[in-house]
Amino acid sequence: xxxxxxxxxxxxxxxxxxxxxxxxxxxxxxxxxxxxxxxxxxxxxxxxxxxxxxxxxxxxxxxxxxxxxxxxxxxxxxxxxxxxxxxxxxxxxxxx
Numbered sequence: 179x180x181x182x183x184x185x186x187x188x189x190x191x192x193x194x195x196x197x198x199x200x201x202x203x204x205x206x207x208x209x210x211x212x213x214x215x216x217x218x219x220x221x222x223x224x225x226x227x228x229x230x231x232x233x234x235x236x237x238x239x240x241x242x243x244x245x246x247x248x249x250x251x252x253x254x255x256x257x258x259x260x261x262x263x264x265x266x267x268x269x270x271x272x273x274x
Contacts, residue, residue, distance in 0.1 A: 196267045197223065212249075222235065222238045222242055239271050243268055245264055249264075
């Protein structure tokens, strides 16, 4: 069990929320890039749950940064739940 404290716990919970939101988006519209986001979030969540040190999985977390911006460059629909959740996740990652 990891003992990194509140930020770690908050990040785990936020990733789980983000994954559910991305899965809902994929039911509605199965876009290839969104599948990639889902895969990256699941891998990062698994890495976080297995490690005692966030820096050990930092490269996995770094892959999640700027995904919201990247998606917004390909879509004209900016107000989407999965983007909001990904944005919350990115902010937590940056606080580590």
